[in-house]
Amino acid sequence: xxDKLIDAETLAARLGDSNLRIFDCRHDLSNPDYGExxxxxxHIPGAFFLHCDRDLSGPMxxxxxxxxxxxxxxxxxxxxxxGVSHDTQVVVYDNxxxxxxxxxxxxxxxxxxxxxxxxxxxxxxxxxxxxTLTTETPAFAPGDFTPxxxxxxxxxxxxxxxxxxRDDMLLIDARSEERYAGRHETLDPVxxHIPGAxxxxxxxxxxxxxxxxxxxQELRAEFLDLLGDHEPREVVHTCGSGVTACVNQLAMEIxxxxxxxxxxxxxxxxxxxPARPIAVGDAPG
Numbered sequence: 497x498x499d500k501l502i503d504a505e506t507l508a509a510r511l512g513d514s515n516l517r518i519f520d521c522r523h524d525l526s527n528p529d530y531g532e533x534x535x536x537x538x539h540i541p542g543a544f545f546l547h548c549d550r551d552l553s554g555p556m557x558x559x560x561x562x563x564x565x566x567x568x569x570x571x572x573x574x575x576x577x578x579g580v581s582h583d584t585q586v587v588v589y590d591n592x593x594x595x596x597x598x599x600x601x602x603x604x605x606x607x608x609x610x611x612x613x614x615x616x617x618x619x620x621x622x623x624x625x626x627x628t629l630t631t632e633t634p635a636f637a638p639g640d641f642t643p644x645x646x647x648x649x650x651x652x653x654x655x656x657x658x659x660x661x662r663d664d665m666l667l668i669d670a671r672s673e674e675r676y677a678g679r680h681e682t683l684d685p686v687x688x689h690i691p692g693a694x695x696x697x698x699x700x701x702x703x704x705x706x707x708x709x710x711x712x713q714e715l716r717a718e719f720l721d722l723l724g725d726h727e728p729r730e731v732v733h734t735c736g737s738g739v740t741a742c743v744n745q746l747a748m749e750i751x752x753x754x755x756x757x758x759x760x761x762x763x764x765x766x767x768x769x770p771a772r773p774i775a776v777g778d779a780p781g
Contacts, residue, residue, distance in 0.1 A: 497585065497610070497611050498585060498587070498611070498612075498613035499610050499611060499612065499613060500613055500614070500746065500749055500750050501613055501614055501615075501616040501709060501750065502587055502613040502614070502615055502616065503615075503616050503617070503621070504615065504616075504617065504621040504622045504624070504625045504627060505625060507540075507587055507615060507622075508622075508625070508627050510585075511540075511541055511542055512542070513585070515583065515584055515585055516542065516584070516585050516586075516587065517542075517544070517578055517579055517580050517584050517585070517586050517587075517636070518540055518542050518543040518544070518586075518587045518588075518589070519543060519544050519545075519546050519578075519586065519587070519588045519589075519597075519600060520535050520539045520540065520543040520544065520545045520546070520589060520590070521546055521548065521552070521588055521589065521590040521596040521597045521599070521600050522534050522535065522545075522590045522591050522592065522596065522619070523547070523548040523549075523590065523592065523596045524592075525683065528547075528548075528549055531545065531547060531548070531590075531596075532545055532547060534591070536631065537631070538629035538630065538631060539629060539630065539631075540589065540615075540619070540622060540627075540629065540630075541628065541629070541630045541632070541634075542634050543589075543634070544578050544633075544634060546574075546600060548563065548596050548599070548739070549563070551566070551571070551574060552566065552596070552599050552600055552603065553565070553566055554566040554567055554570075558768065559765070559768050559769065560761060560765055560768075561737050561738060561760070561761040561762060561764040561765030561768070562683070562684075562736070562737035562764040563599075563737040563738050563739055563760075563764075564738075564760070564761065564765075565603070565650075565738070565760050568607055568643045568645060569643070571603070571607070571643070572607065572641050572642060572643045575604075575639065575641040576638050576639045576640065576641045577638060578636065578639070579636030579637060579638060579639045580609075580639040580641040581639035581640045581641055582609070582640065582641065582642065583611065584609075584611065584639060584641075585611045585612075585613075586604060586609065586611060586612040586613070587612070587613050587614075587615055588600045588601055588612065588613070588614055588615065589614065589615035589618045589619060589622070590618050590619070591618050591619040591620060592618070593618070593698070593699055593702060593706050593707075593743075594614050594616075594618055594702075594709075594743055594746075595698065595739055595740050595742075595743055596739060597614045597615065597618065598614055598739075598740075598742040598743045598745075598746045599738070599739045599742045600612075601613070601614050601742065601746060602649075602742035602745055602746070602758060605646070605649065606645065606646055606649045606650060606758075607643035607644065607645060607646075608643060608644030608645065608646060609641070614746060616708050616709055617707045617708045618707075620707050621707065621708065648755075648757070649757055649758065650757060650758060650759075650760060651732055651757050651758070651759050652759070652761070653759070653761055653765060653766060653769075653772070655732075655759075656690065656732060656734075656759055656766070657772065659732075660690075660691055660692055660773070661691070661692055664730050665692075665730055665731075665732055666694070666723065666724075666726040666730050666731050666732070667690055667692055667693035667694065667732050667734055667759075668693065668694055668695075668696050668722065668731055668732070668733050668734070668741075668744055669689050669690070669693040669694065669695050669696070669734050669735060669763075670696060670697065670698040670733060670734070670735040670740040670741045670743060670744045671689075671695070671697065671735050671736055671740065671763070672697050673695055673697060673778070675687075675736070676689050676693075676695040676697075677689075677695075677776065677777055677778050678776035678777070683736055683737075683764070684736060684763060684764050684767055685767070686767035686774065687776065688767070688774040688775055688776040689763065689774070689775055689776070690734060690763070690766055690773075690774070690775070691773050691774070691775040692775075693734060693775075694722065695778075696722060696744060698735070698740040698741075698743035698744055700718070701715060701743055701744065701746075701747035709747065709750060710747075712750050712751050712752060715747050715748070715750055715751035716751035716752060716753065719747070719748055719751050719753055720753070723753075727755075728748060728753040728754055728755045728756050729754075729755035729756065729757075731748070731756035731757065732756070732757045732758070732759050733745045733756060733757065733758045733759065734758075734759045734762045734763065734766075735762050735763065736762055736763050736764055737761075737762050737763070737764045737765075738758065738759070738760035738761060738762045741758050741759070741760075741762060742758060745757075745758055
């Protein structure tokens, strides 16, 4: 079973496995049609396309962030239609430093499916290995995927508000330092971050070329330095809309630091309510 990462060569050797399902999650926040167009031009054989806005998110209300989680039953129906069952090995990838693939990885785990892995290096790694692409859309018999929600993996805005400045929560913000500090907000109407949050840009989990994840040992050392006296289960990951927060959560799991949570609404939900406090400026220290 692959439950965190899989490399391109290992995936290539398993293409055609009847119990394997692959999902292409390529996306561009500034060009929502990009992913689907890129998929049509060429994708890993056997891969379905899932759109970040339509498939990995639910309807926006103006108060629930830019990428609210979809209804579990609706998402489960999509998984069944793609042939996913409870024992299916799922592999997810993108071409954006694993940002959107990690969202799907986390969502499936949130809904009780552990046999899901991110393609380390994404499509870039596949191309580096000179592996083939296809334009064919796969077809499989329906699966029997049934969500078993793990509520402990997710927190809501009220939880975060109630735990602000308490010793039993550590917020880690995955956005760039510029956005975290409120110096250059490009996506949301309010700049800044949730008070008390520390900053770890999600790309810090990758190598210098921003392609492959760092080793488990490197990630563990870096996150332990961030956590200080906090236990992994006290960590709540946040970002702009609940997408790149999942990269930090995956990195902690790779590092063997289990049990952290995701605030899926993240900054875009948090800042939609003017009654919620905000902070600006660099992280302390």
